[in-house]
Amino acid sequence: MEQGNVFFFGPFRLDTQKKQLYREDHELALRPMAVAVLHMLIERGGELVTKTELLKHVWAGMYVTNTVLRVCISEIRRALADNAATPRYIQTVGREGYRFVNQTKEEELVSVPEEEETRGEFIVGRECEVQQLQRRLTSAERGTRQIVFVTGEPGIGKTTLVEQFLAQIPTRRGNKIGRGQCLEQYGEGEAYLPVLEAFARLCRESGGSHVVTILNRYAPTWLLQMPSVVPQAEFAALQQRVQGTTHQRMLREMAEAIEALTATTPLVLLLEDIHWSDYSTLELISYLAAQKERARLMVIGTYRPAAVIGGHPLKGIKEELQARGRCHELAVPLLTEREVETFVSHCFSQNPSAVKLASVIHRRTEGNALFMVNVVNAVASQKMAHTNGHQEPWDSIVDFDVPVNLRQIIEQQLEKFTIEERHLLEAASVAGTEFTAAAVAVGVGREALRVEEICAEFVRRQLFIQERETADWPDGTVSARYGFIHTLYH
Numbered sequence: 001m002e003q004g005n006v007f008f009f010g011p012f013r014l015d016t017q018k019k020q021l022y023r024e025d026h027e028l029a030l031r032p033m034a035v036a037v038l039h040m041l042i043e044r045g046g047e048l049v050t051k052t053e054l055l056k057h058v059w060a061g062m063y064v065t066n067t068v069l070r071v072c073i074s075e076i077r078r079a080l081a082d083n084a085a086t087p088r089y090i091q092t093v094g095r096e097g098y099r100f101v102n103q104t105k106e107e108e109l110v111s112v113p114e115e116e117e118t119r120g121e122f123i124v125g126r127e128c129e130v131q132q133l134q135r136r137l138t139s140a141e142r143g144t145r146q147i148v149f150v151t152g153e154p155g156i157g158k159t160t161l162v163e164q165f166l167a168q169i170p171t172r173r174g175n176k177i178g179r180g181q182c183l184e185q186y187g188e189g190e191a192y193l194p195v196l197e198a199f200a201r202l203c204r205e206s207g208g209s210h211v212v213t214i215l216n217r218y219a220p221t222w223l224l225q226m227p228s229v230v231p232q233a234e235f236a237a238l239q240q241r242v243q244g245t246t247h248q249r250m251l252r253e254m255a256e257a258i259e260a261l262t263a264t265t266p267l268v269l270l271l272e273d274i275h276w277s278d279y280s281t282l283e284l285i286s287y288l289a290a291q292k293e294r295a296r297l298m299v300i301g302t303y304r305p306a307a308v309i310g311g312h313p314l315k316g317i318k319e320e321l322q323a324r325g326r327c328h329e330l331a332v333p334l335l336t337e338r339e340v341e342t343f344v345s346h347c348f349s350q351n352p353s354a355v356k357l358a359s360v361i362h363r364r365t366e367g368n369a370l371f372m373v374n375v376v377n378a379v380a381s382q383k384m385a386h387t388n389g390h391q392e393p394w395d396s397i398v399d400f401d402v403p404v405n406l407r408q409i410i411e412q413q414l415e416k417f418t419i420e421e422r423h424l425l426e427a428a429s430v431a432g433t434e435f436t437a438a439a440v441a442v443g444v445g446r447e448a449l450r451v452e453e454i455c456a457e458f459v460r461r462q463l464f465i466q467e468r469e470t471a472d473w474p475d476g477t478v479s480a481r482y483g484f485i486h487t488l489y490h
Contacts, residue, residue: 007042009089009102012080014038021079028079031204033058033228034072041090041100050097068228070190071197073098074181084183086408092183124346125339126161132330133165136298141266143294147285149274149318150302152332153485154410155370158302161332162270169268176211176261178202178269182276191280194271195254196225203229214261219253221245247280251287258288259295266296274314275307286317289326305462306413334367347376413463420446424454425464434468434483452480 005017013022019035021028030038036058041049051069059068073090076082082089091099136146152158169175178201180194202211203226212230215223221242223230230238261267274282285299308315321327335343341358348354357379365371414422427443428435437455441448458465459482468481 007039009042010080014042030075030079031072031228034075034079037069037072038076041098045100045102048093048097048099052097054097068226070183070193071200074183074197078181085412123160123164124343125335126157126164126332129161129330129332130165130168133162133300134168136328137165137169137266137268140268140296140298143296145289145291145295146298147289147321147327148298148300149327149329150300150332151305151329153306153368154304155368156332156334157369158332159272160369162272162300162302166268166270175265176202176207176267178267180269180271182271182273182278182281184276191278192222192225192250192284193278193281194274195269195281195284196222198269198271200226200229211261214257217257218260219250219257221250221253222257251284254284255288255291258297259291259293262296266298268298268300271299271301273303274301275303275312277301277314279313282313282317286321289321290324306464309416309461309463335362335369335372336367337362340365340367340372343372344376347380421454421458424451428465428482429484434481437480437482455480455482 005015007014007016011023012028014020014035015022016035016039019032021030021035021038037054040054040057054069058072073092077084077087077090080089084090084092087101089100089102091101093099133148136148140146150158150162166177169177178198180196180198182194199211199215199222202208203215208229212223215226216238220238224235224238224242227235258267271277271281271285274285285301288295288297288299303314308318318327318329322329337359340362341355344358344361345354348357361372361375361379365375414425417425423444424440424446427440430443431439437452438448440455441451444451455465459467462485464485465482466485468483
């Protein structure tokens with residue numbers, strides 16, 4: 001909805017005259033170029049806006065690459081808490097461009113009550129995982145490079161964990177934190193996209209001039225890919241300096257720039273969803289890990305194990321680094337029933353049924369953090385809807401739907417499997433949360449040995465199922481038994 005120079009959508013409003021984005025009454029940090037991109041997309045709501053149109057309109061008369069636009073889109077999505085895989089506002093249309101879709105529901109247009117606001121900020125568990133990250137940071141501060149892969153299924157809370165850790169880093173001492181987001185792309189994708197985003201942000205933050213100086217001296221090829229932080233008068237000269245750049249030179253430049261940048265202060269580089277990363281970024285991570293020179297560097301990469309299947313390059317790179325002791329993996333666990341109880345009790349502290357409700361929610365969600373929060377929000381909405389005094393008992397509410405965004409992520413994973421693998425999983429889900437290979441073999445009309453081979457491969461790749469004890473059938477058949485990792489997959 002538009003009112004003069006202000007556009008309203010969901011809990012947000014964009015004031016085009018002030019060039020400012022708001023969430024309710026709170027200002028959101030968004031650069032002028034990103035505001036201009038969002039403005040153009042909103043004005044053309046529902047229409048495809050090509051990359052060429054956006055570049056010509058927003059950066060008229062300037063030479064910029066698609067990388068700059070992608071960084072802008074990523075910045076907008078971060079401000080809107082949007083997701084490229086399941087967009088509510090900004091949809092990627094193949095390789096052509098973007099579309100403003102505004103998929104918010106009517107109830108999402110209402111301001112969030114104070115009780116619900118605190119629910120999203122309260123975090124339970126993860127103390128042990130945060131401590132592990134803090135120990136890695138301590139090693140990095142002493143000059144030992146740290147590469148940490150934070151892994152877990154969709155919705156388990158990888159980003160929340162990392163952000164909780166980053167919030168505890170004292171930036172007042174000059175510690176720098178760079179954030180880059182990998183996006184699911186068609187084809188090969190733009191090289192080094194999340195790294196360029198992270199360093200472009202560092203260049204624009206307080207003390208960013210020092211980062212620009214370091215890049216200009218040690219990594220001019222990289223700086224050229226960030227035209228928004230280079231004065232226009234210096235751009236042509238920079239282009240002349242980097243003519244004939246090779247792939248190997250870019251790796252060497254960034255390694256030297258990081259060593260210079262971390263000579264006095266640590267740098268934490270967060271790269272999210274690296275299962276979508278371009279190969280060049282993964283190669284850079286491997287290259288940085290292999291360097292023997294001291295650097296106060298900590299690289300954190302988050303990814304979903306189920307997305308790293310087959311010949312995915314991340315799988316080989318991670319295994320090689322692990323074999324050489326050059327990286328660490330931190331698997332984020334499901335929340336325990338006690339942790340779910342703590343969360344629910346915090347959200348509904350005035351209700352005596354909170355403990356019973358927590359038990360129901362844990363059984364339904366099995367401790368998946370995002371699923372749990374969605375269920376709590378649904379319960380809160382039902383609670384607020386009952387105004388006639390006949391409130392439904394919370395402990396009887398058990399049929400909560402899997403959140404749409406999680407369901408879509410799981411469906412995307414299934415699409416990458418073969419038809420045989422999908423048929424096997426469908427038959428297994430009919431058999432129950434636990435099943436035997438022999439029972440599934442009957443359901444799909446295949447040999448039990450073949451079913452066991454496929455299941456063993458799923459287990460090895462930590463996809464959907466895990467091994468249980470063997471099962472003895474009445475006819476003497478001994479069959480392998482498996483169970484779904486989480487109720488989300490059943």
